[in-house]
Amino acid sequence: MSPNRANSGHVVALSGGVGGAKLATGLAAVLAPERLTIAVNTGDDFEHLGLTICPDIDSVTYALAGLNDPTRGWGVQDESWKALEMLGRLGEAQWFNLGDRDMAMHIARSWRLREGETLSQVTARLTGELGIAHAVVPMSDAPVRTEVLTDTDWLDFQTYFVAEQCKPIAREVRFLGTPGAAQAPQFAQALARDDLAAIVICPSNPYLSVDPILAVDGLRKALVAKGVPIIAVSPLVGGKALKGPLGKLLGELGKTCDNRAIAEHYAGLAGHFVIDQLDSDDAEDLRNSGLCVTVAQTIMHDADDRESLAREVLSAVGVEVV
Amino acid sequence: MSPNRANSGHVVALSGGVGGAKLATGLAAVLAPERLTIAVNTGDDFEHLGLTICPDIDSVTYALAGLNDPTRGWGVQDESWKALEMLGRLGEAQWFNLGDRDMAMHIARSWRLREGETLSQVTARLTGELGIAHAVVPMSDAPVRTEVLTDTDWLDFQTYFVAEQCKPIAREVRFLGTPGAAQAPQFAQALARDDLAAIVICPSNPYLSVDPILAVDGLRKALVAKGVPIIAVSPLVGGKALKGPLGKLLGELGKTCDNRAIAEHYAGLAGHFVIDQLDSDDAEDLRNSGLCVTVAQTIMHDADDRESLAREVLSAVGVEVV
Numbered sequence: 001m002s003p004n005r006a007n008s009g010h011v012v013a014l015s016g017g018v019g020g021a022k023l024a025t026g027l028a029a030v031l032a033p034e035r036l037t038i039a040v041n042t043g044d045d046f047e048h049l050g051l052t053i054c055p056d057i058d059s060v061t062y063a064l065a066g067l068n069d070p071t072r073g074w075g076v077q078d079e080s081w082k083a084l085e086m087l088g089r090l091g092e093a094q095w096f097n098l099g100d101r102d103m104a105m106h107i108a109r110s111w112r113l114r115e116g117e118t119l120s121q122v123t124a125r126l127t128g129e130l131g132i133a134h135a136v137v138p139m140s141d142a143p144v145r146t147e148v149l150t151d152t153d154w155l156d157f158q159t160y161f162v163a164e165q166c167k168p169i170a171r172e173v174r175f176l177g178t179p180g181a182a183q184a185p186q187f188a189q190a191l192a193r194d195d196l197a198a199i200v201i202c203p204s205n206p207y208l209s210v211d212p213i214l215a216v217d218g219l220r221k222a223l224v225a226k227g228v229p230i231i232a233v234s235p236l237v238g239g240k241a242l243k244g245p246l247g248k249l250l251g252e253l254g255k256t257c258d259n260r261a262i263a264e265h266y267a268g269l270a271g272h273f274v275i276d277q278l279d280s281d282d283a284e285d286l287r288n289s290g291l292c293v294t295v296a297q298t299i300m301h302d303a304d305d306r307e308s309l310a311r312e313v314l315s316a317v318g319v320e321v322v
Numbered sequence: 323m324s325p326n327r328a329n330s331g332h333v334v335a336l337s338g339g340v341g342g343a344k345l346a347t348g349l350a351a352v353l354a355p356e357r358l359t360i361a362v363n364t365g366d367d368f369e370h371l372g373l374t375i376c377p378d379i380d381s382v383t384y385a386l387a388g389l390n391d392p393t394r395g396w397g398v399q400d401e402s403w404k405a406l407e408m409l410g411r412l413g414e415a416q417w418f419n420l421g422d423r424d425m426a427m428h429i430a431r432s433w434r435l436r437e438g439e440t441l442s443q444v445t446a447r448l449t450g451e452l453g454i455a456h457a458v459v460p461m462s463d464a465p466v467r468t469e470v471l472t473d474t475d476w477l478d479f480q481t482y483f484v485a486e487q488c489k490p491i492a493r494e495v496r497f498l499g500t501p502g503a504a505q506a507p508q509f510a511q512a513l514a515r516d517d518l519a520a521i522v523i524c525p526s527n528p529y530l531s532v533d534p535i536l537a538v539d540g541l542r543k544a545l546v547a548k549g550v551p552i553i554a555v556s557p558l559v560g561g562k563a564l565k566g567p568l569g570k571l572l573g574e575l576g577k578t579c580d581n582r583a584i585a586e587h588y589a590g591l592a593g594h595f596v597i598d599q600l601d602s603d604d605a606e607d608l609r610n611s612g613l614c615v616t617v618a619q620t621i622m623h624d625a626d627d628r629e630s631l632a633r634e635v636l637s638a639v640g641v642e643v644v
Contacts, residue, residue: 050433086426104408111372129413
């Protein structure tokens with residue numbers, strides 16, 4: 001593969017939910033649709049009230065469609081909660097926040113799945129209907145379910161994350177369904193492209209959002225075997241997780257909450273690393289360990305920030321942008 | 323059975339949707355919970371977007387819970403339509419109106435059915451959660467689906483009723499699943515009670531709302547065999563159907579649009595008949611055919627009207643009220 005071909009080639013982004021969705025949106029702003037495939041974690045997916053809910057696919061979809069709620073930080077904008085309130089009156093569970101607009105997504109997905117479509121097909125259909133030109137693909141069409149071992153028991157991800165608000169101490173994370181979950185067809189096809197230029201690991205939780213993707217059959221080996229740059233954007237800013245349980249989790253798993261721990265987690269996989277400007281002191285140490293390090297503003301407040309970070313990331317691995 | 327026991331005995335009401343729900347609400351206002359069973363048409367039920375929707379059970383439930391929208395005349399009050407709007411953006415069907423609060427009912431019912439509950443169990447659960455003390459029971463736990471033969475083809479009920487707005491000419495009505503649909507357990511138990519005092523046929527469409535109930539296995543014979551008064555409230559007022567396609571349907575089926583046609587439809591079943599005060603001229607002719615006729619105000623604008631009509635109906639068949 002010549003450098004020139006690689007430079008204008010295809011990019012595969014691995015994304016979890018909100019943080020990943022922001023960078024995915026930035027990448028979509030600077031790469032033509034045929035140059036980007038966003039492969040999304042489905043380990044958070046769960047069945048709730050008979051609906052198949054895919055929180056990370058939804059976060060990426062809402063962000064790309066411009067429908068995400070920037071104030072709340074999750075879910076759909078202009079949202080209301082009448083169905084959820086009524087579900088409560090009907091004696092049904094209310095612990096998982098389901099807005100009325102969001103509910104439509106779960107209803108449409110669930111019934112299309114029951115009609116026999118794969119998660120890939122449903123996702124392509126629904127993102128297409130929302131006018132999203134870039135490919136959003138689940139990591140796998142086979143169900144993978146993340147579970148967290150706490151002091152008392154294994155908890156499914158949403159029980160740990162939403163119902164228990166990440167309060168239990170986490171001892172271990174596992175991904176039910178792996179091995180046995182194949183790469184989704186479009187994901188595999190994107191990775192098999194002759195013009196594959198780079199793989200971007202978005203700033204998502206390495207343990208809870210990226211590891212499930214890496215647990216898909218043969219994926220980690222396949223990524224390394226591609227021989228293209230793999231660049232990870234650290235989810236830490238100023239030595240802390242911007243949101244979510246990453247900081248707490250690192251401690252509970254016996255790691256330090258710093259970029260060294262994140263880099264070690266991706267050792268042997270990502271040779272490129274993007275850290276926030278507040279952590280520029282970490283750069284030398286990381287470079288000494290053999291990584292190519294880019295210091296950038298990784299906090300993405302708005303579209304400009306998202307696009308700017310996407311440009312930095314792609315520039316770091318020599319990929320041309322529009 | 324002594325007249326005294328009968329007088330304070332149990333009443334079974336057969337109800338379709340909105341009109342039936344109004345009288346059912348009136349009956350519930352004047353009969354203690356242990357004295358009334360409301361058996362509801364399920365021929366209108368259908369599967370839509372993966373949800374099991376039971377329009378008549380919902381109309382009765384919302385009316386009894388005081389949640390019905392009196393202005394719109396159907397559905398839930400304080401309703402919004404965000405999920406439906408989003409379903410449209412997702413390329414899904416919007417022809418059947420699904421409000422956000424209403425959606426919760428369909429979601430709860432559908433997932434409980436998938437979990438293995440019967441429609442009777444789900445209905446008891448959901449009406450109970452809404453504080454409804456009276457028994458609301460489906461006519462059958464087996465799916466019955468009303469279909470209307472038009473000039474072109476058999477249409478399922480909701481396609482005929484909602485999507486086609488009853489515009490096609492109706493030639494015939496049939497109830498898929500019958501024979502073969504047994505009475506729901508609570509319905510059969512209510513009819514088997516020693517203290518059964520009367521059966522009330524609510525002012526619902528005889529062809530589209532009451533006939534499916536009568537098509538339940540053995541029901542028509544069982545009702546007659548009880549030997550208790552059966553009283554039908556005419557759905558016509560001033561020689562016209564208050565709402566819905568009844569008037570048009572009567573013509574298409576070769577009947578006249580008057581109380582004679584309704585009475586003939588229930589011949590051999592209902593010996594008592596309630597007609598509206600605007601149709602008092604019909605009384606003599608109906609009496610001459612051997613019916614016991616009560617003239618009353620059958621339009622129910624408010625709770626007083628509903629209770630008043632319920633009292634007239636029960637009084638006509640010698641049933642005590644509170």
